[in-house]
Amino acid sequence: MSQLYALLSVVKNAFSWASATGKTGMPPSRQRYGNSNLSFAIQNELKPEFTKPNLSQMQTFTHSKIKQNGFKKWMIIVFMALSAIITSSSSIAQNLGNYAFSFSQTGALDAMTGATSLAGSGAITAGYNDDNASGVITMPGGFSFIFMGQAYTQFSANSNGQMRLGSTAVGSNVSFTASAALIAPFAGDNSSGLAGDTDPISYVVTGSSPNRILKIQWKNFNIPFSSTAPAGANMQVWLYEGSGRIDYVYGAMSANAATTRSIYLSSSNTITTAGYITIGATPTFTLATSAVANSIASGNITNLFSSTNSTRWVYTFTPPVAAPADPITLTYTAITGTTTTLNWVDNSTTEAGWTVTRATDAGFTQGVVTSNVISSSVAGTGGAFSSVQSGLTPGITYFYRIQAFNEAQLSAGLTGSQATPPATTYYYVGNATGSDLTTAASWNTNPAGGGTTRTAPATTDILIIDGIGTANTPGGITITLAAANSIGALQITNSTAVTITSATATTRTITLTGSVGDELSIPAGSSLILNSATQAAAIVFATGTGMTGDISGTLTFAGSTSNALTTTGGTGTVVTVS
Numbered sequence: 001m002s003q004l005y006a007l008l009s010v011v012k013n014a015f016s017w018a019s020a021t022g023k024t025g026m027p028p029s030r031q032r033y034g035n036s037n038l039s040f041a042i043q044n045e046l047k048p049e050f051t052k053p054n055l056s057q058m059q060t061f062t063h064s065k066i067k068q069n070g071f072k073k074w075m076i077i078v079f080m081a082l083s084a085i086i087t088s089s090s091s092i093a094q095n096l097g098n099y100a101f102s103f104s105q106t107g108a109l110d111a112m113t114g115a116t117s118l119a120g121s122g123a124i125t126a127g128y129n130d131d132n133a134s135g136v137i138t139m140p141g142g143f144s145f146i147f148m149g150q151a152y153t154q155f156s157a158n159s160n161g162q163m164r165l166g167s168t169a170v171g172s173n174v175s176f177t178a179s180a181a182l183i184a185p186f187a188g189d190n191s192s193g194l195a196g197d198t199d200p201i202s203y204v205v206t207g208s209s210p211n212r213i214l215k216i217q218w219k220n221f222n223i224p225f226s227s228t229a230p231a232g233a234n235m236q237v238w239l240y241e242g243s244g245r246i247d248y249v250y251g252a253m254s255a256n257a258a259t260t261r262s263i264y265l266s267s268s269n270t271i272t273t274a275g276y277i278t279i280g281a282t283p284t285f286t287l288a289t290s291a292v293a294n295s296i297a298s299g300n301i302t303n304l305f306s307s308t309n310s311t312r313w314v315y316t317f318t319p320p321v322a323a324p325a326d327p328i329t330l331t332y333t334a335i336t337g338t339t340t341t342l343n344w345v346d347n348s349t350t351e352a353g354w355t356v357t358r359a360t361d362a363g364f365t366q367g368v369v370t371s372n373v374i375s376s377s378v379a380g381t382g383g384a385f386s387s388v389q390s391g392l393t394p395g396i397t398y399f400y401r402i403q404a405f406n407e408a409q410l411s412a413g414l415t416g417s418q419a420t421p422p423a424t425t426y427y428y429v430g431n432a433t434g435s436d437l438t439t440a441a442s443w444n445t446n447p448a449g450g451g452t453t454r455t456a457p458a459t460t461d462i463l464i465i466d467g468i469g470t471a472n473t474p475g476g477i478t479i480t481l482a483a484a485n486s487i488g489a490l491q492i493t494n495s496t497a498v499t500i501t502s503a504t505a506t507t508r509t510i511t512l513t514g515s516v517g518d519e520l521s522i523p524a525g526s527s528l529i530l531n532s533a534t535q536a537a538a539i540v541f542a543t544g545t546g547m548t549g550d551i552s553g554t555l556t557f558a559g560s561t562s563n564a565l566t567t568t569g570g571t572g573t574v575v576t577v578s
Contacts, residue, residue, distance in 0.1 A: 094149040094352070094407050095272045096265065099317045101285035105306070107249050107314035109234055110215050115204035116140075118157060122169060128227040129159035129200050130191045131172040140205055142357050142368035143214055146244045146408045147181055148267035149352035151372045157201050157216055159193070159225075161186035163237065176269035176290060185218075185235055185248040185315075187291070188261040191225035192218045194232075209364065210403075210410060211242040223255045223296065233305075244408020248315040253301045260293035265317060277315060279303050285317075319408030324348035326411045327385070327402050332418040337394030337460040337488075338513070340418055344402055346383040348411070351375050351404040356387045359399050362417070367545055391544060394423035394460045394488060395516040423460040423488045423515055428467075433478045436503065437463075437485050437510070459486040459513050467496035481508035481537055489515035490539070492553070495525035502535040507562040509538045512547065520549035520565075520575065527554040536562035541569045549575035 119126040122135035134156045139145070145152050147165060156170040157163040164170035165181035173189065174182060193200025203216045215238050222232040233254060238247040246265065266274030269289055276291040278284045281303055286292070306312045325348040334341040342356065353374040360367035369391075377383035392398065396419065403413040428435075429449050430442025438457055445451035447466060454461065465477060477496060480503040489512060492498050502508040512519040519541060522528050530537050536559070541547050547570050557563045567575045 094267070096148065096267065096275055097272060097287050098320050098407065100320060101277075102316045102318065103283050104314045104316070105311055107247075107312035108309035109236055109249055109251050109312060110204070110206065110217070110238075112199075112202055112204050112215065112217050115199060115202040115215075115217065117199035118201040118203070119198060122156070123172075124159070124201060126198050127193055127195050127200065128191060128197075129193050130225045130227070131159065131189070132192075133158035133170050133172050134201065136167055136169050137203070139214055141209070141212075142359070142364055142370050143205055143209075143212060143241055144355050144357075144370055144403075144410065145214065145239045145241060146405045146410060147246075148273065149405075149407050150181065150267070151353065151355045151370075151405050151410075152181065153370045155203075155214075155216070157218075159200065159218075160188060160190045161192075161218055161221065161235065163216060176264070176266045176274045178269050180266070180268065182264070182266045183237055183246065184262065184264045184291075185237055185250070186221070186223065186253075186261055186263055188259065188293075189224055190261075191222045191227065191232075192220065194220045194222075194227065207241075209241070210412070211240075213241065214239040221253075223253075223261060223301075224257060224259050226256050229256045242410065244319040246317040250304050250306070250313045252307055253304045253313075255296045255298055255301060258298045259296050261296055262291035262293045263315070264291040283315065285315075321350065321407045321409055323409035323411045324351040324404040324406045326414045327354060327404055328414065330400070330402065330414050330416045332416075334388075335418065335420065337420050337423050337458070338390065338392045340389045340392060340398070340420065341386055342389060342400055342402065343384065343386045344414060346375065346377055346381050346385060346404075348404050348406075349379055349381060350406045351378060352406050353404075354385065354387075355403045355405055355410060356389075357401040357403070357413075358389055359401075360396060362399050364399065364401060369545075391514075392420050393514040393516065393544070394420050396420055423462050424458065425462040425464060426454045428463070428465040428477065428479075430477075430479075432476060436480050436482050437500075438482065457485075458488075460488040460515070462489045462491070462515055463487055464491045464493060465496055465498050466492075466494040480535075481510065484509045484511070486511040486513050486542070488513055489517070489519045489521070491518070491521040492526040492528055493521070493523060497527040497529065499529040499531065500537045500539075501530075501532040502537050505534055507536040507538060507560075509540055511540050511542050513542045514544040514547055517548075518550045519547045520551070522551045522553040522555060524552040527556065529556045529558075530563035530565075531556060531558035532563065533559035536560040538562060538564045538566065540566040541573050541575075544570040545572055546570075547573045549573075551575065551577045 118124045118134040123132040124134045136154050136156050139153050152165040154167050155163055155165050158170050158172055160173050162174055162184040200219055206213050215236055217236045219234050220232040221235050222229050233251040236249040263277040271287055271289055275285050275287040279294045304313050327344040328347045329345040331343045332340055353372055356371050358369045373385055373387050397417055399417045401413040401415045404411040426443035427447035429444045435442040440453045440455045443454035478499045480501055482503040567573050
C-alpha cells in the first residue's frame, strides 16, 4: 500500500501545481528528470523498498511524449500505474479457486482410536446434541494447519456439521462470514450423538510430525436433527498438517426426512474465499458468496451413502503451491530469564508468514507453544523478522523451529536452541520476626551471608528459607508482606517453620512464576503456616505451563478463608502432597 500512497502523492502534487499555475504540462518537480522514463520518475517518489509491479510496460511513455500531449496524458499514465499496482497487490491474495477439488469412492472412516471427546467443551454434552457448539480447542502436540495463507492451531465444532479454525468459537449454526475459516461437510439443522454416546463429536491426531492428520468426527449424525431416529452416520473431516489438504469423509449418510443441506468451505465471504459442493455422481465445487443447498430425499443419500469402508465417498481440497523456502540466520537477542527474542531473515518469495514453535525438547513434543508472524515482504527476500518469546522459565534450554508457510504449506523449518539464564537464588538471613519479603538485607546469595543482597528483586528469584542465617537457627520465622510479590519459587528447608502474614488488613499474595524444579517446596520436617485472622496471606501458581510443587512437610491454613494456596492458575500444574 505504500506504493499506492506514493503515487497518490504524485497525483496530488500534480493537481496542486496545475491548479496554482493554470498550466497543463508536466509539473516542474517532474521536469527535472529530463527525458528519462515516467516510470523512473514515479519510482523516485516511492519508498526505497518499492519494487515496480508490471511497470515495465509503461517505459515507452517518456517525458518528451508527456510534454507533447500535456498534463491530461500524464495523469492517464499515472492512473495506469495505480491500476498496475492494485492488480499486482491483489494477485498476492489467497484464492480458494487455487485449491483443486476432487472426489473418490474408495475412502475409509478412521476408527478414531484414542480420540478425545468434545463433550464438556462449550455446550457439547455426552449423548444427544442439537444446536450445540464446542469451545475453542487447541490442536494437540503443536499441530498447525495452513489454510488460505493462515496458520491455525485451534478449532471448534458444532452438532450441525460445521467447524471453524482459529480462536473464535464456531457458534451453533453459521454461514459464510467475513474472515472466518469455516469447514462444513454437511451444514444445516442437524444433530450429533444419541443417548449413551460419550463422544458425539471427537478428534484424534494420527501419524508423525510434520505429516500428521487431525481427524474430527461427528458420530450418529442425524439429518435433520432427531433424538429418536435410528443410529445416524459417522462423518469426518481430515486436516493434513504437511500439505494443507482437506478431506470430507462420509459414512452411511441418510436423511430422516426430505430436506435441503449445503456442503461448503470458506475462509471469508467473497467470491474468491468461499464455495459450495453440489452432490452428484460427479460432484462439483463452485466459488460463491453464499452456499447453494442440495435437495436431499428421505432415506439413503444418493451419491453420498456407502455401507462399508473402502467404498466411502471422499471430497478432497488440495492446495496447489509448493512449500516456501526456509528462513535463514536464526539469532537470539534480549535474553532474560523469562523472555527471548528470536530473529531470522526471510529467504522465500512465496511465504505468507512463519509459524514459530517452541518446545523444551529437541523432538518438539514437550511444552509446545506455537505462534505466527505475518510476512510484510512476500515478493522479496532478505527482510528481517522477529518473535518475542515470553513466559519462559529461567535456567531452561528451549528449542525453536521457524517454518515459512504460504497458501497451505509449511517449510521444513529452521531450528535452533537457546537457554535462558538461571534465576538468582537467595537465602533468608534476616531476623526471626520483623522482616518483610522485600527487605533486601534479609536475603543473600550466600546462605551464611557475605554474598549479594536482594537489592533488585526479580519475579524469577528463587527464595530459600532454611533457618540457618546469620541471626537464626532452625526454628520459627515470621515474614510479612507489605505488598503483593511475584517470585520464581519458594523453598522452606531444614525443618524450618515459616509463618507468612500480610502487613495490613488487606490480603497479600505471593505469585509463583516458574523455576527449574519445584516452584513450591515444603519437605518433611518443614512447615508453612498461613493463619492470621486479620492479616491474611495467599500463595498462587501463575499462568505458566508444567509447574510443580512438593508438600511432604506441613501446610497449615487457619484464621481466615483468605489464607489459601491456589494451584489452578497454570496449565498442567501438579502439586504432590505426601
